[in-house]
Amino acid sequence: MNLRVTDKAAEWYKTELNLSNGDTIRFFVRYGGSSPIQKGFSLGLIQDIPSKTVVKTEEAGITFFIEEADLWYFDEHNLEIGFNEKMDEPEFLYQ
DSSP, X not given: OOEEEOHHHHHHHHHHTTOOTTOEEEEEEEESSOOSSSTTEEEEEEEOOOSSEEXXXXXXXXXXEEEGGGGGGGTTOOEEEXXXXXXXXXXXXXX
């Protein structure tokens, strides 16, 4: 699996979450919400320290990562976090 975070999305997270260079953000599975790949589940995010990371990427000085325990959610899809200009917020794109 691959994880990509666009520069615009990374900058949005950096501003909205008051992040500094070197901070780390984990995407994790949470019960509830909606997802095009796993009914009844969605992605959440938290500032966390990597432990059993399966994929990570750095953008705008922030490391974004996914842990081994959450890999099942992606069902062999890659994740790109883009930016929706109309909604003025990041969007998850599963490929």
